[in-house]
Amino acid sequence: MFGKLKIRGGVHAEERKEQSTGLPIHVLGIPPVLKLPLRQHAGRAADPVVKAGDYVLKGQLIATSTGADVCASLHAPTSGTVTAVGPVTAPHPSSLTTDAITIEPDGLDKGLESLESGDPMQLSPAEIADRVDQAGIVGLGGATFPAALKLKSGARQKIDTLILNGSECEPYLTCDDMLMRERAFGIISGARLIQRAIGARRIVAGIEDNKPDAIEAMKAAAAGFADVSVQVIPARYPMGSAKQLIHAIMGREVPAGGRSSEVGALVHNVATAFAVHQALYDNRPLLSRIVTLSGQCIDTPRNVEVLLGTPVSWLLQHSGGLKETPARIVMGGPMMGQILRTQDVPITKGASGILALAEPEISKTESSPCIRCGSCVNACPMGLVPLEMARHANAEDFEGASEFGLSDCILCGSCAYVCPSHIPLVHYFQFAKGELSAKREQTRRGELTKSLSEARNARLEKEAAEKAAAKAAKAAKAQAAKEAREKAKAEKAAQQEKEQAAQEVKAQANEESGA
Amino acid sequence: MNQLVSSPHAHNRSSVQHTMLLVCAALLPATLYGLYLFGWPAINLFVLCLATAIGSEAACLKLAGRSTQSCWDGSALLTGWLIAMTLPPWAPWWIAVVGTLFAVVIGKHLYGGLGQNLFNPAMLARVGLLISFPVEMTTWIDVTPITSAAAPGFIDSLAITAGITPIPDAVTGATALGHVKTALTMDVTVPDAMAESYSAGSAFFGNIRGSLGETSALLLLLGGLFLLYKRVISWHIPVSMLGTLMVLSLIFSLANPDRFEPPLFHLLTGAMMLGAFFIATDMVTSPTTSTGQLVFGAGIGAVAFIIRSWGSFPEAIGFAVLFMNAITPIIDRYFRPRIYGYTLTGKPINTGKE
């Protein structure tokens, strides 16, 4: 019914990728300070296992993902001293703080001694997932979902195809492209470990047709394996979104509210696969990532490998610097990336790019009324009606917005990209989604307090009842004693009475006899 | 730099103004040809419509306390332009002024301005004028190219536009649509009536009596194709509108050729081409989804055919467009796209797996 290799809607955005593919990946040095937020993945914050003053070695666990819920552990990217465990400015549009471990590197880059060796391909699926968990690997495409959880749930379900996401559809970004060009063998090796962990029949690497060099490198790396293939897909944003990629490669849609495993697919980013390879073959947890530096204001656009926690300001200074003052600094791609309102924030696991954009590159912030042109409807890859969703969100009718599929919106930004009225559609959806989740949170809290209050009342009543019972028992006991006493008294009295009567009788008899 | 803005940070650089100006550009060939065919009085009328549209737009924005900057966004210009296209070429000045004021003030700003109006302002004006001033709105001047000897000069044209010089009956006549309609009431068959008033060739090129900018099917078609190429409009409305009209007229004219006009006659006369590519495709008043647009176009085609064949007015595009405008909200409500991961009925796709 739906042609393969195509997605619905979407946009053909100006790519601007060639700017950052001219130079090879540059490995950046050690910055004077590293700030590692405890939560740089989807889910709960990791628990720190170091405190200020501790000396840590490169690769040492500094925060752990204990427990079964969604979390990922964190490691020291280099050796140095922990100077603080506390709030730092988060790489987030709100510029609020988040708890982080701050490390002052000593520059020696002393590592832990490597322990395990042997062929990782001989490990059991569960062991692979555990090793990935210990390495703190998350989805490096941007979703930052802990990779180990996907492996574990994948192993439980029947997965036919492991899809390697090399589409990198966001304009500007080339970190996956360069990784595929330079480290394709590592990617395929990591992918085969993932395949083993989830028991997938085959691996398909989906790469957009605008990356011929990457396609060639990946094909060469995959050549030795019959079950690994490279699928060239048309370049169209948002091809890299899991649902769209699955549709393009498998020709099937993931059911609403369901997971990709329901159509027998699991998607992992190429960078994630490479991180798995490093974790299992080199015993190296996730310590760094490749970041695309681009945008008109960047002096030397290219890809750099950066230690996690590196401040953006230091990164910009030490990789060529800025040519001009940027109108906007974005972490991630221009379509879904988030604005950074300060450069004093660290690189996190999900930071695929730092873009310093000049005024002509960015979207206007003034909007005009909607002319109902329907461009957004045609651009939406999910089949939603963005103009109606935004209209309802503007009227603060969030239920109405949900009716048009707000919860299915993937915030890809295709609609706002094509809107001739420059309406901040995604901002409206973020607003509506936030309001709805705040409302849900309030309801949850209300229910919690209600049940707590009921529990307390029940407890108080029980306590009162117990007290009353105890009191009653005591009273009964006292009563019984009293009764016993009275009975004894009464008996005594009766005896006395009897005796008295007898005496009286006696006396009377005496009197009578004496008379 | 410190403003809180949401993604996306890039844009395809389209704008409302750009869109509107592209539509105006697409109208230009047919307009210039119309101005050439009907000379100075037509030019006066055209300028009056544009000036009134921009002026009243600015006044309305001012009254509403909004920035008057947006009166240059092209939407008012386009409304005025489209009204001029649909007027009899030598209509007096007040027709242009009243029509344009009606369109901009009542048709657009009373609803809340750009994007809020339910009805197509230009068609509202056209229908309003037609019903209120039937004589002025059906005085069709003969083709008198501006270069011809019979054409009035600039000074004479001012008198015509001002309504001082009456238009002599000798230089006016009926449009093809009007002629056939009248002939049918006098028991003349369609082929006979058409033979007297219509030739497919001149209707195609536009060398005929009619509204200022509606005569040349060819130039309007070219303009429409330009808009399709530029992706300002999609094919759905024009194709379904013209397709429905052709199918209906084909069926009826085959069944009774003496009573019903053939498809080509319908296509090439009146406001059909202008309507299909420039009026019905008005974004504000048409459905936003592709399926909705197909229904909308088909509806206009069918209503237009019904009115043309059985109604009392010879031309029907205005009525048909307004009629379908009115039910656009309903179409939008019931013809939504299928959401990814759901079936057409809105349930999650069943994969057969648990």
Add this chain to the structure above:
Amino acid sequence: MVTAVAVLTLLGLALGLLLGYADKVFAVEENPIVKEIESMLPGTHCGQCGFPGCSGAAEAMVAGDAAVTCCPPGGRALAQALAEKLGVDADLSGMSSEPMLAKIEESLCTGCCRCYRVCPTDAIMGANKQIHVVFADACTGCGKCVDACPEDCIAMQPEQESLDNWHWPKPAAA
């Protein structure tokens, strides 16, 4: 003329009877809105409104004896929702826009357990002679602990903004 009057009279009578009948048959037995209002209230029976528990407050609100703004734990959002539900105008100017939470100043707390005992939702944790902590998730902001504290070490504060509860504000009007 006579027929017309007769017909209209009959018609009026018939419709009147019909309406009267419908009123009896479809009569709503009790006022269901009290139940609905009660379900909207926090349900902690903290008593700050001056009524015996949330059900009492709900009845009073429906009867018009209590203002929709009388529930401090619910805050402005609840007052707004109640006003909407009951179709009344509410003066929200005196209400804080966000619910307040209790916060214990740890350096002053002596661990007397009095706050712990009055909290209607058991949101305060701690044992005798130990510093008490407010479990923010369960705090309704009723303020009972503030009154109970002999050391004046509890204060009501709006919830701290964090990455967990931050969300995008409404875009500036177009």
